[in-house]
Amino acid sequence: MATITVEGKEIEVDEEGYLVDLGAWFPAIATEMAKIDEVEMGDDHWDIINFLREYYEEYQIAPAVRVLTKAVAKKLGKEKGNSKYLYELFPYGPGKQACKFAGLPKPTGCV
Amino acid sequence: MSDGIKKFMFVNTKAPYGTVYALESLEVVLISAAFDQSVSLVFCDDGVFQIANNQNTDGSGMKNFSPAYKALGDYDINKLYVEKESLEERGLSLDNLMDLTYEDEDDDWAEKPSIILVSRAELADLMDEQDVVISS
């Protein structure tokens, strides 16, 4: 099992870098995963990460990109709820990459 | 249909937790939503238990996946047919089911119920209208 080291703790991740134990997440894990992916985390990134964690808490699933986009538009406004904006924040895909940083499983249907 | 959109119906007939059918079907449904088809769900026989209210897995330690049915509206899946006779045979009514809704884009995002109570005979007609029916 692969691990990443965050604040001196060994954190287990799967072969694609997703957290094995969803309950083990804390914010510095997102920052470390972003560093590995060469993404610099800003407030805009955190808005999406926090949104995803709330969505998962409520529905127990990681939303598909289309659903995420629509929901972000509703909550944070149209200028953020579009795929261009989300892909700029998370170049490997708002579903795949943002969910990974947020400690969620890979969205169902993502390959 | 000429525009390439087909009518898919997923028929859920099994109780959740004891077997993996309910969870697997839900995953297939969520994936299918990515293909812009017309998707409806049926809950009949023991499938009605999948959307039972107040599921609490604290004692059994299993993953409670029932909240995911509440996300179906976000996936534009808003036709959830529940068979009346199946509920009755199990001593259940609509009150025992989760409050599943969707927001109607064409009606100023008004929240509307997704669950449609149908009889066994009506369900047979609905199945007959589909392009693809997938049972589990």
Place this chain on the structure above:
Amino acid sequence: MAMLHTVNKSPFERSSLNSCLNKSKEGSSILLIEDAVVGALKGTKVADDLSAAIANKNVYVLGSDLNTRGFTEADILDGIKTVDYAGFVDLVAEHSNVQSWL
């Protein structure tokens, strides 16, 4: 000593509860677990069969499996007792033998 019977399939889908009810002796115990717990609900089409069994057998349901499926003690037939995992273990220990109806 009496036999403990366990049933783990929904009575609406399989006939194992029915087989168990037919072949269990007076004074024996029947424990509903996993998908079989829904058989304990009030007002179902198997309620009469279970009520008849309650008259001369001990019928139990595993509470955590009941809660998992969205139901509580208030939803089940009078005379069916709810047990937790520890109670399950006690039942196994108290009976001479366990027969699992699958």
